[in-house]
Amino acid sequence: MNELPVSPLAWVNGSDAPEKTAINLGFMALSDCASVVVAATQGFAQPYGLTLNLKRQASWANLRDKLVSGELDAAHSLYGLIYAVHLGIGGVNANDMAVLMGLNQNGQSINLSRELQALNVTSPEALDRHVHQSRARLTFAQTFPTGTHAMWLYYWLAAQGIHPLQDVDSVVVPPPQMVAHLQAGRIDGFCVGEPWSASAVNQNLGFTLATSQAIWPDHPEKVLGCTRAFVEQYPNTARALVMAILEASRFIEQSRENRQSTAQLLSAREYLDAPLDCIEPRLLGEYADGLGNRWQDPHALRFHNEGAVNLPYLSDGMWFMTQFRRWGLLREDPDYLGIARQVQQLELYRQAATAVGVASPDQDMRSSQLIDGKRWDGSDPAAYARSFQLHAMSDSSPLLASR
Amino acid sequence: MLRILLINDTAKKVGRLKAALMEAGFEVIDESGLTIDLPTRVETVRPDVILIDTESPSRDVMEQVVLVSRDQPRPIVMFTDEHDPDVMRHAIKSGVSAYIVEGIQAQRLQPILDVAMARFESDQALRAQLQARDQQLAERKRIELAKGLLMKMKDCNEEQAYTLMRRQAMSRQQKLIQVAEQIIAMSELLG
Secondary structure (H helix, E strand, C coil): CCCCCCCHHHHHHCCCCCCCCEEEEEECCCHHHHHHHHHHHCCCCHHHCCEEEEEECCCHHHHHHHHHHCCCCEEEEEHHHHHHHHHCCCCCCCCCEEEEEECCECCEEEEEEHHHHHCCCCCHHHHHHHHHHCCCCCEEEECCCCCHHHHHHHHHHHHCCCCCCCCCEEEECCHHHHHHHHHCCCCCEEEEECCHHHHHHHCCCEEEEEEHHHHCCCCECEEEEEEHHHHHHCHHHHHHHHHHHHHHHHHHCCCHHHHHHHHHHHCCCCCCCCCHHHHHHHHCCEEECCCCCEEECCCCCECCHHHCCCCCCHHHHHHHHHHHHHCCCCCCCCCHHHHHHHHECHHHHHHHHHHCCCCCCCCCCCCEECCCCCEECCCCHHHHHHCCCCCCCCCCCCCCCCC | CCEEEEECCCCCCHHHHHHHHHHCCCEEEEECCCHHHHHHHHHHHCCCEEEEECCCCCHHHHHHHHHHHHHCCCCEEEHHHCCCHHHHHHHHHHCEEEEEECCCCHHHHHHHHHHHHHHHHHHHHHHHHHCCCCCCCHHHHHHHHHHHHHHHHHCCCHHHHHHHHHHHHHHCCCCHHHHHHHHHHHHHHHC
16 A cells, blocks of 8 residues: 655655546535536546546435445545544444545525515524524424534524524435425525525525525535545545646636636536526625625635635644534544544645645644634634533433434 | 335336335335435334435435434444445445344345345446446547647637637536537638
8 A cells, every 4th residue: 555655755756647547526416516527527637647537426425425435536525524434423334534625615505484584584683582482493404414514504503592403403405405395394494505595595485594604704615535545545646636626626716707607517417407597696706695685795605715725724624523522423522633634635735736836835724713703723622612502512412303 | 024114216116126025025115205204204114124225315314314313222324334345335336225223133134135236236237338438538639639729720828728618618518528529620620
């Protein structure tokens, strides 16, 4: 088995040809898979001797199982999903995983039904009152138990004083089915990625109450994930893959025209299979919330931002572990920093970034302020996980609300 | 007798699988209802085994059922927990995912999986044929050729030529290689 090279020179001097040239690359039909689809279809990988075969998946669980079994080499993945597999939370045994790079930041949102709007529940305060005073129990949907949408939904509700596992019901619904369930009144709200929020607003079936970037401006979202075994066995392939996707990410953001044609590509049947008007506006940062408000969002879905999006910061990976701990998915504190160092492939990322002329700062952590005023900089994860008023850390509290 | 909950929400013909399992002597409950009700249905039906197409979007809902049940006396686990990885790999390849209630012996699961995998594998073979074949390395040369032609035609540099080709490809929901072929064909026509 090949050892990871310790410095860029180590592989420049040796052969950097990919050990494996055809890559099966998984993705889910979401706007934030763009850099993966553009890299694979627009000739970004050929110069490195790689052929990227795109494989659309019907569920996150299936994408995960295929990553673990090796049927997919790498995939557009929820940040939390990679860590859940690494930690052994959920339907598969623990398996060492790797985050090769960040694929995007921002661009998810929490949406409510028109029925709640009719009851004047159009603000966080009104929702808080409704949850605590009304007899009807609300049901919120997210996309995967350990996924980013569950974490954004829980974090946002808790920041409003609503306990996401006690005060409301939380269910999993596949993203393309969200709008239909909302329309049928089976759920009252949901947290999901695009184009499904814009789709609810465009069809006048719901409204956007909060964007995920309002919870955490420039938050980590999807990553390029694979198994640790893949990186160790094929380090040159992994590096070339990151280089190709980095260049595609940069290309998407090079101009408004490039973003627009990206939206057109994504709407095709084999990728998102969704109307252009549900994809393009929010990809350009043009938001309409369905309540009459329109704005140009300074923290809309981003794929590159000169590399700031793509560096797999240790603190980003650790944050998801703190939230697993907070909500009882982890029963004790993991070795936050040690695990993040294993999973986040910083060294390989920096080599790839340097090779394609993308800046990669020396810092392994970044500092952010979240919606509840708390600062997260990765310095004391165990204390951070324990610092929240609303949580599910005691063993006696319910793990997850079920219907 | 083992009770099997068969989740039926993809295009696969589960009807024949149901019949085959019943012939093999299992009690089969065919579930084609709403994904969102799955946790409640699992609770009501109390199956020993849940079979689901790996391509089903409801897999993510099962994930929640697994997590919710982990504190119960007989938790639901994905069968991979008790099986060797090869069986799991084979099953996933065949398009079968099975969740079992802990305490069911693995050997009792095997005949169920055999029937399900045999049924699904024929579908899988068909799907494999439909999957796009790997791109050829020759593509790169064709793209280079088209880029050179475009640079001459538009009097632009390499990067501008790539950008023009990519924008054209994406706006028409095509791959770069397709636009490259169009440029080459057009250039041959105009000679």
